[in-house]
Amino acid sequence: MGFKAALSKPFAAIVNGRLNKLRKNAVALQQKTFQQLIHKAKDTAFGADHHFGQISTYDDFKRTVPVRDYEQLRPYIDRVTKGEENVLWPGKPAYLSKTSGTTSGVKYIPISKESMPEHIKAARNALLSYIHETGNADFVDGKLIFLQGSPVLDTKAGISTGRLSGIVAHHVPAYLQKNRMPSYNVNCIDDWEQKVDAIVEETKNQDMRLISGIPPWCQMYFDRLSTVTSGKKIKDIFPNFKLFVHGGVNYEPYRARMEESIGFKIDSIETYPASEGFIAFQDSQKEKGLLLMVDSGIFYEFIPTDEYFNENPTRISLKDIELDKNYALILNTSAGLWGYSLGDTIKFVSKDPYKIVVTGRIKHYISAFGEHVIGEEVEQALMSVANQQGVDVIEFTVAPQVNPPQGQLPYHEWFIEFGTPPKDPEAFALAVDEALQKKNIYYFDLIEGNILRPLVIQSLKKDTFIKYMRSQGKLGGQNKVPRLANDRKIADELIGYIV
Incomplete structure (x- = not known):
């Protein structure tokens, strides 16, 4: 076992202790987050328009802040993207995450200096939870690959702008930088197929131990690796490959083919990151569901999916959720999204701790x-x-x-x-x-x-x-x-x- 792997185990134990506090105090932490968000944003344009100075309870909040999707919140976001300060959150965003919208064209999601570290912390804690539970830490001593968007950022009104995965690439901890692949130059290739081919050439002889990405694009990577190695299984190309980290889509429809390509049933960690915030991650190989991040600058609301399109749907906080019921997920964040309908639907599979599974899209x-x-x-x-x-x-x-x-x-x-x-x-x-x-x-x-x-x-x-x-x-x-x-x-x- 290498130095990094040995050091990661006590660190994982410390982080697990912190997560246990989160697991046991979720409702209280959500209430604390709610109060902090309202207080921080009360002097913004949005806070003034919605009387944040007079809000003391969640019921007050629901009366003055409606649920909005991106298009409905866009008048405020457009002011942000033109460079105006103190619109949704104090100051200007640290970044604008550029995403593709189905009805809104390109969407620009603000990421603040307060919300950015939460993305990194949650991704780190997902890996440390795995290490703490399984004792498997050898992957941190080998090469790790994150199949992601280009880290090249543009600017819009003086704000760095790019894809979430490209933004996150600038915040990978220093202790992982030497292990991380692909190289910066390869990562900057825009054309996806050219990029995958370049990644294959750069990694086919490396000691890859952790691979992360959206399953269909990881499958493309595996297929091309197999082609250039005369049909080898991934386990024979990367004999120390032991952990697959995925998110973005339900893995189950891809699992059988992925494992066939790999050559064995590999441990996997599911994550639930979005430009709007890192919402949850799989903290156990033994239990179902993703642990909801309740102290990461996001106050969650939930609307039963069968009421979502009603004029006045039921709108509840974490303390009132029911198990095995589909909800539309609503976010209020430390980047200035308020009553924001993410578009995803989730279901709780546990209250002790609060764990969810993603069930689909409200419009899909x-x-x-x-x-x-x-x-x-x-x-x-x-x-x-x-x-x-x-x-x-x-x-x-x-x-x-x-x-x-x-x-x-x-x-x-x-x-x-x-x-x-x-x-x-x-x-x-x-x-x-x-x-x-x-x-x-x-x-x-x-x-x-x-x-x-x-x-x-x-x-x-x-x-x-x-x-x-x-x-x-x-x-x-x-x-x-x-x-x-x-x-x-x-x-x-x-x-x-x-x-």
């Missing part, structure tokens, strides 16, 4: 016929059948078909790129449909009532989703394929790729 659902099918349901239905039948799913998306050929019932159309296709496609589709009916009673009723016919699966050609994402200018980085849509914008683009 299908309810063309009143069924309100969500991402968690389609992923679980598909993967439960795929795992039973030995079917390898590379990627997929689902859309409603509301205008079928004359005389046919409408249906859900699933576009799937298979690695290993089902032996009996019709039986596979029927099994997935039955699994979905068991998960969603409204969908069951529509099938039973002959309002919908069972789902239809369209098998897609190899590399369809890579080609699609390339055509949209969204290949690699933090970009993800939407799994669900209530329209056919993506579906119609994929028609030409059907086998």
